[in-house]
Amino acid sequence: MSTIQITHLTFAYPGQANLFTNQNLNFDSSWKLGLTGRNGRGKTTLLNLIRGKLTGQGTITVPLTPLYFPQPVKDAAQEAWVVATEASTGELWEIQRELSLMHTDDDLLYRPYESLSGGEQTKVLLAATFASHTGFPLLDEPTNHLDIRGRDQIAGYLKHVSQGFIVISHDRHFLDAATDHTLTIEKQQLVLTQGNYSAYAHAKQLKDQSEYAEQAKLRHDIDRLKQTAANKRQWSQSREGDKYGNPHQKGSGAVYDTGFIGARSARVMQKAKNLEHRMDKAVTDKESLLKNVEFIDSLTMNYQLDHHETLLWVRNVQLSYGDHPLLSKPVSFELNRGDRLALIGPNGSGKSSLIAAILGQFKGDITGEIQLTETASRSLVRQHYPDNLGTLNAFAEKRQLSYQDLLNNLKKLGMPRTAFKTPIQQLSAGQQKKVELAASLATPTSLYLWDEPLNYLDIFNQEQLTKLIQSVQPTMLVTEHDRDFIEAISTKVVTL
Template identity: 55%
Template sequence: MGVIEIKNLTFGYDSQGHNLFTDANLVIDTKWKLGLIGRNGRGKTTLMKLLQGQLPHEGKIFHQLQFTYFPQPVTDPSQLTYYVLQGQGEFEDWQIQRELNLLKVDPDILWRPFDSLSGGEQTKVLLALLFVEDASYPLIDEPTNHLDILGRKQVADYLRNKRQGFILISHDRSFVDEVVDHILSIEKSQLVLYQGNFSVYEEQKNMRDRYEVEQNEKLKKEIGRLKQTAAEKAEWSRGREKDKYGKANVKGSGAVYDTGFIGARAARVMKKSKNLERRLEGQIAEKEELLQDMEYIDPLKINYQPSHHKLLLKVTDLVLSFDGKPLFKPVSFEIQQGERIAIAGANGAGKSSIIRYLQGNFTGEATGEILRPNQVATSYVRQNYEDNRGTLPEFAESHGLSYQDLLNNLKKLGFERTVFQNPIEQMSMGQRKRVELAKSLATPAELYIWDEPLNYLDVFNQEQLETMILAAQPTMLVVEHDKTFLEKVATQVITLEAPE
């Protein structure tokens, strides 16, 4: 297709008070399958909008492309899916059916109302529309949010086998790893391009970071030495200035000094000292400009209280049902202290229903046995946290939490200071998710029960959570679709099976 050329791009939102991009330069080959990586709030979706010409900016963006963007807005989800897609773009019936087949979706889905489809089915039909013809260039923003593990694998296979290039934003590291051949990382002060998938990016970035840490340490030592030398020279010159007045004015000493000579000598010394000080300041400034603007990720803290109970939860032959229809085959498992049990299964298999049942919020029928000691302190991360409201100090007080602990973890999760004063209900979904997570981390607990904790979190946050969990070894029950996260933190995976 050609290239996208970015020259001297500068852009920032007035409300943030700083630029997301400053004099950024980049050339993107549109044949690449490019993964766009960066912390939340660094400008990934903003860059997509800039490419589409939706935001005013300084600098130039050159291309001759027709962009198509995912997720496309659906104005009337009550329509049949076929007509929803027709309202989004032009296609022949055979084209859309071909793409749905490649995505392992029955084309009959086109004749169902769009709002009757599951989140994963909606994702797949909207993705199919991006690729009905080769003329457009897809911009794909977070396609995995509503996909289970199987759905993510199907979509990853679909995108990997496409001949045309695209730009993809996703926080699922294993998904990105399977799909892309280049990574564009939005880092603190620059755009950095890597050739390869996410694993190659991580390896190269870690090497680069280690080198920059070493160089920073050398520069900091040199800057410290220069500053010490400058301070010593300044003190010495002040001492010489005192010579002009000190001894000459000692009463009763009987000594006679040539104050003119002393003054001239002090002036010469002071001039040399000032010149030296200016040279040292110049050298310090040059060294400080060389310091790399490193991406430091602070470790999170969890208020884990190891229990005196060895067994914290025992589930025997549990079956949850709606209107007499079971969601899954009978399931049994135990959670011993220090274990992290993950529940896996397809969308709709009943994973979150088990979490709701343990919370006492399940509205269907249940059979089987649940055994857990009395008064085990439990902390939750919920999928639905719409009831989190008020300012952060009010929120901390209402939940009996340390406001400082809540605030510290929010800062480490990348919360911007400008957001701290906002009521929670006015925050973005990503910010509200961080509040829910920070609340759970600050809650003193023996058992943590987390339902899809990684939704809306960037890859840096995910790595923070993994590092914290492996260090603290808390007892956990987790529902999550992210393969990399489960491989790193889960001690056992329980897969729910569909009833016969």
């Protein structure tokens, strides 16, 4: 058991604002630490600072050897055991042991690494990471490419490993199952919480509510000060004007002392200025208020009701390539107006292929019947989108989308304005995914077909989508491995 220490850490990429400013943190290397925060806040950067791949101001003391996942693969054509041993400080038998603890057959080690599914590759590299018990694993989004069963397997495995680790993930259920402490990169600081992600989220909610209440009180005080200052200023100005009126005006009932009035109005004016200074100081004193409250703007979607009751029929459909069926059995379902139907199942069960078949894009053989209402317009979120190219303006024009609607949702999804002029193909993977999603939201449609929309999205983006779908209640067919999202938005579930 040892302590990892971060002292006075400050870091920024050249030409950019600080990601971390004078941060101090100590945590035990035996902790199973979930690392969360909005995309772009520096989660992977922090892992690279801990492992010494980046250098900032301050010091980071790590008494154990950092072990980063996913490791680079030099030659994916090699058998998986070769890739695993090259990526590990442990022996082959130790890698086999870890795969066994993941309830995964080690036969996959003797297949070419490139032939493995994404989930199988993830398990091989994780086994390589944990094969040696002398290092400190840094796991960067191991839930990518894992289906629900695979995520459960890895979460159970991580819960019982003897080593501590840091893991980045946007799957709340996975974090709750696998971690016992949570480190969150908020707007201004690193926040360490004892407990899993749900414990952090509850503590964060209580803190935000307290800060909102304090903010409301501050606004009330400021409004009162402003009104008092305005009243004083108005009185002072009216008294100043009295000096130049007619002191013998009929009905005035007073003899004017202009010197007295001027001095008194000056004093009142000074009081008004003092009140303004007090108001400014009150604002300054509260500058840090709400600094870590995440303001998440609501997304919009251009959903348009179709007059048909049923938009999609799938009856006894089987997909195959030659003599090799893709589905374990023929599938049947209906998608009615207002349904949000979730297709779930392990990787390789045929979810994406079924969506392709619905769209008339499946290259294999189809038996059974698929009927999609011709008048029902459709909007897609795909797993791969190599045709999203060029500037956002040209992309919107080509897709006949509202450029302003596209930009508004991208901004709400957290894409910086500086990226708006960058060609789509030069954006990060996460930003490209947001373009695909924002384009779907901006498309006038009566039917959404979304294939794993949460890939690359942080928890806050996931909550945005959840609230939007719950509010609009569009007709939708969606595949996803995040069970919390599926439970929150679906009205029907079909398991493949």
